[in-house]
Amino acid sequence: MFRPVPTATFFRRIPYRLIASVVFMLALVVSVILLFSLEQEKLLLQGLTQGKAVPTELFPALWRSRHDLIVVTLLVFLVSAIGIAAVITFLHYDSTKRTLEEVKGLARNILQSIPTGVLTVNPSGVITVINPTAEAVLKRSAVDLLGNSYESVFAEGETIRAVLEGALRHHQHVSQEDLPYESQDRTPHTIRVSTAELTGDDAEPAGVILQAQDVTDWLALEQRVRVADKLAALHTLSAGVAHELRNPLSAMDLNLHLLEEDLKESGALAGQATHYIHVVNAECRRLTVILDNFMKFARPGSIGLHDLDVQKVIEHIMALMQFEAEERKVQLEQMVEEELPLVLGDETQISQVLINIIVNAFHAMPEGGRCRIVAEGRKTDETRWVEISVRDTGIGIKKEDVSRLFEPFYSTKSSGTGLGLAIAYRIMQDHGGTIQVSSVPGNGTTVVMMFPAAVREAQPVVVMS
Numbered sequence: 001m002f003r004p005v006p007t008a009t010f011f012r013r014i015p016y017r018l019i020a021s022v023v024f025m026l027a028l029v030v031s032v033i034l035l036f037s038l039e040q041e042k043l044l045l046q047g048l049t050q051g052k053a054v055p056t057e058l059f060p061a062l063w064r065s066r067h068d069l070i071v072v073t074l075l076v077f078l079v080s081a082i083g084i085a086a087v088i089t090f091l092h093y094d095s096t097k098r099t100l101e102e103v104k105g106l107a108r109n110i111l112q113s114i115p116t117g118v119l120t121v122n123p124s125g126v127i128t129v130i131n132p133t134a135e136a137v138l139k140r141s142a143v144d145l146l147g148n149s150y151e152s153v154f155a156e157g158e159t160i161r162a163v164l165e166g167a168l169r170h171h172q173h174v175s176q177e178d179l180p181y182e183s184q185d186r187t188p189h190t191i192r193v194s195t196a197e198l199t200g201d202d203a204e205p206a207g208v209i210l211q212a213q214d215v216t217d218w219l220a221l222e223q224r225v226r227v228a229d230k231l232a233a234l235h236t237l238s239a240g241v242a243h244e245l246r247n248p249l250s251a252m253d254l255n256l257h258l259l260e261e262d263l264k265e266s267g268a269l270a271g272q273a274t275h276y277i278h279v280v281n282a283e284c285r286r287l288t289v290i291l292d293n294f295m296k297f298a299r300p301g302s303i304g305l306h307d308l309d310v311q312k313v314i315e316h317i318m319a320l321m322q323f324e325a326e327e328r329k330v331q332l333e334q335m336v337e338e339e340l341p342l343v344l345g346d347e348t349q350i351s352q353v354l355i356n357i358i359v360n361a362f363h364a365m366p367e368g369g370r371c372r373i374v375a376e377g378r379k380t381d382e383t384r385w386v387e388i389s390v391r392d393t394g395i396g397i398k399k400e401d402v403s404r405l406f407e408p409f410y411s412t413k414s415s416g417t418g419l420g421l422a423i424a425y426r427i428m429q430d431h432g433g434t435i436q437v438s439s440v441p442g443n444g445t446t447v448v449m450m451f452p453a454a455v456r457e458a459q460p461v462v463v464m465s
Contacts, residue, residue: 364394
């Protein structure tokens with residue numbers, strides 16, 4: 001998991017000061033013992049001669065005895081000094097090794113525990129460190145990455161390769177930059193990346209360190225919060241506007257019909273006047289539809305929640321939309337997982353969401369194509385979900401438009417009111433679910449809805465949104 005730490009030379013590990021202190025104390029002790037032995041020998045000699053002259057033949061033996069004593073003392077000193085130095089060096093080395101292992105263990109535990117992915121490469125571009133979080137973010141295993149060049153494991157054009165290339169070769173670092181990343185299963189993600197120079201033990205450059213976090217869910221949550229804030233601010237305004245406009249619009253529609261009847265009775269309704277009245281009638285009806293959408297969007301409504309069989313709901317919608325699909329030359333398909341959990345929701349509102357999304361998919365395929373509805377079970381954090389996705393092969397949506405799709409009154413269609421997906425978003429909120437859109441221009445759009453699975457017996461529940 002870690003690159004090898006440069007090892008210091010053996011001589012740098014020896015504690016010279018400690019050894020010198022102990023050897024000095026040993027030399028002092030040996031010197032005292034030697035002086036004591038010489039003094040004892042002198043006293044013994046005086047006792048043997050008892051004040052008489054010392055025979056000359058005794059001097060060679062005396063000097064030889066003293067010489068042997070000094071040599072033995074020096075040998076004992078050297079052996080003891082070497083032994084003490086060896087023991088101290090071993091103990092110091094063992095203590096240093098244990099401390100180093102503890103530090104490495106702590107660093108390893110820190111890297112394994114932090115919620116940020118860490119990856120390092122040496123100056124040659126070889127990956128030397130990757131922690132478990134980085135494996136999860138990059139969707140790659142350490143076995144496939146460690147010891148290999150980043151150029152060999154990340155394909156040309158991949159985000160990580162471009163970032164490492166710029167940091168390592170051109171010293172162009174990034175800080176908290178959100179970049180698109182596609183895992184090996186082609187699932188799109190957004191990762192937040194930072195890079196920095198990696199310094200070695202000798203304070204020299206030792207490569208590059210990369211930090212990465214998967215912020216896909218965070219950004220989606222931020223987007224949902226922003227949309228929810230906008231919806232909350234517009235609910236009251238929309239309700240007030242719709243209420244104030246409905247009364248004069250109803251009066252206009254009624255009086256227009258009365259005017260048409262009077263003109264018919266008096267015979268003053270000419271051909272061109274008839275056309276004008278029909279145009280006004282059509283626009284009044286269109287305004288009525290818009291006001292109805294306003295009220296659906298703005299009015300706090302009650303929904304009756306009960307257990308729903310998603311498969312039956314999808315089959316009903318398939319039968320309902322099949323005729324229009326054939327007219328538009330769209331191949332409508334479905335794939336529903338067996339034994340799919342029930343969903344706690346309102347059938348009418350869930351059907352409204354699905355129909356709205358399928359109609360949008362039809363409009364995105366003016367020359368025909370394929371619309372596929374997939375329903376399957378999911379489980380995240382001990383919570384069971386039912387995921388319904390609608391995929392089309394249409395013209396797609398621009399990246400800058402995707403983030404605004406759920407905003408009220410925003411539409412990518414010239415004839416759209418911009419309330420369809422806003423209403424769908426609110427219905428999903430009322431059901432405790434989520435809705436997300438991903439699209440590639442020219443390569444179709446995918447809308448994913450997540451409904452919480454029913455966890456209790458069916459019973460009527462009223463939720464006030």
